Amino acid sequence: MKRDGRPGGDGSDDPRLRRQAAVALVLLGLVTLAVALFSTPWGVLTGGAPDPARDFSGQQIARSQAFDAAATLPSYLSLGLTIIVAGVLVATPFGAIVLGRLRGPWWLRVILGVVVITALAEVIRWPLGMWVETLLRDYGLSTQDWAGWAADRLKNIGVETFLLALMLLALVALARKFRRWWIPAAMGAFALTVVASFVYPVVFEPLFNDFTSMQQGPLRTNLLAMAERDGVPVEDVLVADASRRTTALNAYVSGFGATRRIVVYDTLLKAPQSEVELVVAHELGHAKYNDVLYGTLIGALGAALGAILLYLLIGPMRRRAGVTSITDPRAVGVVMGLMTLGGLILGPAQNVISRHIEARADVHALDLTKDPVTFIAMQKRLAVTNISDLSPDAVEYVLYASHPSSPQRIAMARAWAKLNGVPVP
Numbered sequence: 001m002k003r004d005g006r007p008g009g010d011g012s013d014d015p016r017l018r019r020q021a022a023v024a025l026v027l028l029g030l031v032t033l034a035v036a037l038f039s040t041p042w043g044v045l046t047g048g049a050p051d052p053a054r055d056f057s058g059q060q061i062a063r064s065q066a067f068d069a070a071a072t073l074p075s076y077l078s079l080g081l082t083i084i085v086a087g088v089l090v091a092t093p094f095g096a097i098v099l100g101r102l103r104g105p106w107w108l109r110v111i112l113g114v115v116v117i118t119a120l121a122e123v124i125r126w127p128l129g130m131w132v133e134t135l136l137r138d139y140g141l142s143t144q145d146w147a148g149w150a151a152d153r154l155k156n157i158g159v160e161t162f163l164l165a166l167m168l169l170a171l172v173a174l175a176r177k178f179r180r181w182w183i184p185a186a187m188g189a190f191a192l193t194v195v196a197s198f199v200y201p202v203v204f205e206p207l208f209n210d211f212t213s214m215q216q217g218p219l220r221t222n223l224l225a226m227a228e229r230d231g232v233p234v235e236d237v238l239v240a241d242a243s244r245r246t247t248a249l250n251a252y253v254s255g256f257g258a259t260r261r262i263v264v265y266d267t268l269l270k271a272p273q274s275e276v277e278l279v280v281a282h283e284l285g286h287a288k289y290n291d292v293l294y295g296t297l298i299g300a301l302g303a304a305l306g307a308i309l310l311y312l313l314i315g316p317m318r319r320r321a322g323v324t325s326i327t328d329p330r331a332v333g334v335v336m337g338l339m340t341l342g343g344l345i346l347g348p349a350q351n352v353i354s355r356h357i358e359a360r361a362d363v364h365a366l367d368l369t370k371d372p373v374t375f376i377a378m379q380k381r382l383a384v385t386n387i388s389d390l391s392p393d394a395v396e397y398v399l400y401a402s403h404p405s406s407p408q409r410i411a412m413a414r415a416w417a418k419l420n421g422v423p424v425p
Contacts, residue, residue: 012315012325014179021182025308028186032301039294040353041360045419047411052390055376055410060384067139067387072396074131079344079399081128085121086340093322095333106329110172113332114165122157129153136246139387144245152245155207167192168332171307175326182311189303197296201254201261209240211263219273223262223280230368232287237280238263248386251279253286260287267385275378278365285364291357298353306342313338347399354402362409363416372417373425379409 012018052061089095098120099113133149136142144152170188175181205211214220214237227234242250242265249271251264262283268276286292314326314334321334366375383390383406390407397405404412417424 012311012318017180018312018315020180021308021311024182024186025305025312028301028305028308032298032305035294035301036298036353039298040356041289042356044356044359045363045412045415046359047408047413047415050405050407050411052407055380055407056383056390061390063139064383064387064390067135068389068392068396070135070138071132074128074135075400078125078128081124082121082340083344085124086337086344089117089321089333089337090317090341091320093320095337096322096328096330099330099333102329106172106176106327107169109329110169110332111165113329114161114168114336117333117336118157118161118164141247141387142245143243143247148245152208159204159207163196164336168335171310171335172327172329172331181326182308185307185311186304189307190300193300193303194296197292197299205254209242209245211238211240213237214239214264219269219276222273222277226277226281226368227284230281230284230288232284234260234262234284234287236261239266239269240264241266243267249279249382250386251283253283253292260292262287271378271381272374274371274374275381278369278371278374278378281365281368282361284368285361286357288364289357289360291361295357302346306339309342310335310338351398351400351402355404358403359409359412362404362412366413366416370420370422372413372422375413376410376425379406379413382406 056064095117099109099116102109102112102116104112133142133144142149167189170192171181171185174184174188178184214223220237223237224234238261240263242248246265247267249265249268251262251268253260253262262280264276264280268279271279310326314331317334317338318325318328318331321331323331323334325331326335362375366372369375382388388406389396390405392401392405403409414424416422
């Protein structure tokens with residue numbers, strides 16, 4: 001940094017500092033890989049070849065295929081636009097030219113830069129979002145009007161913009177102060193990811209749904225008794241008012257420690273109680289194996305890796321992007337582009353890990369309930385109601401599938417029944 005405080009060298013061109021960062025990147029990468037390999041249940045029980053025709057009618061399979069065909073084009077267009085926008089920000093001076101018009105102190109220009117780049121990207125993607133929403137309505141999956149849809153989308157954009165602006169403010173501030181800014185940046189990225197995991201369920205999730213404790217009754221009593229029998233401390237079982245947005249069925253576990261809670265969509269409560277209990281048994285599996293905690297740890301290590309990798313990439317990229325260094329507020333565009341591309345590249349690996357974790361939670365639900373018949377009935381209900389892709393092609397499976405397909409999960413349940421001496425459904 002120059003003595004007068006103007007943006008100057010950030011150390012990313014110093015060969016000695018780059019070697020140090022490269023060594024740290026390799027070492028931290030090995031640690032991250034070890035944690036991922038250790039915490040991922042690679043040997044989860046699997047079934048034979050999935051056969052959708054065994055459990056789903058021809059009409060159900062045709063509807064799934066029609067919905068998938070209708071959603072494929074906007075999905076791939078969205079992916080393509082995301083890559084193009086990120087590529088333009090990284091490989092051209094477009095971002096620097098646009099953000100060069102901003103005025104004010106560096107910190108204000110960083111914040112405004114995040115807002116401007118995000119707004120430009122969302123303007124491009126907004127019509128695709130409307131296209132997808134129209135499809136969801138046509139297939140009965142969305143219950144929102146356009147005002148509600150726009151409000152939810154804008155809230156989501158606002159949360160992402162706030163967190164991104166906070167992250168980049170800290171990053172630029174560190175780069176202006178330290179030549180080895182990748183060290184405090186990596187530590188800060190790790191800490192921010194962990195804090196966000198604690199805070200998000202309590203602060204941000206209520207922006208999108210209202211949560212109420214499940215009312216007293218046989219279902220709540222059975223769920224809490226099942227959690228106690230499973231040895232899983234649960235703060236509460238909450239019901240989300242998802243029906244104001246969708247007809248889809250879902251449940252999830254979020255947070256850990258004092259913020260851990262199991263959330264059930266109110267749409268799921270229309271299912272038979274035994275099926276709701278099986279869904280929650282699956283979520284108890286996530287809590288039992290501390291999946292949120294391990295996911296947060298891997299995410300935090302990945303964020304730290306990203307900070308170091310950014311240090312190594314910003315030097316070669318800054319000239320092409322038309323900025324002096326990462327301390328230049330105009331560099332917000334190229335940083336956002338690199339982060340987007342990094343997320344896309346890591347997506348398939350994250351999906352592989354997620355599918356194994358979800359499969360383990362399925363096995364846990366079967367071990368806990370010993371009821372493969374209801375498990376299969378529940379999977380069929382979820383697949384039909386949510387119009388799940390019953391036979392995803394290889395590309396879509398790699399890019400988007402964070403869960404095994406419904407036929408795969410059903411085949412696993414039959415394998416579990418055979419292994420445990422239970423009549424095969």
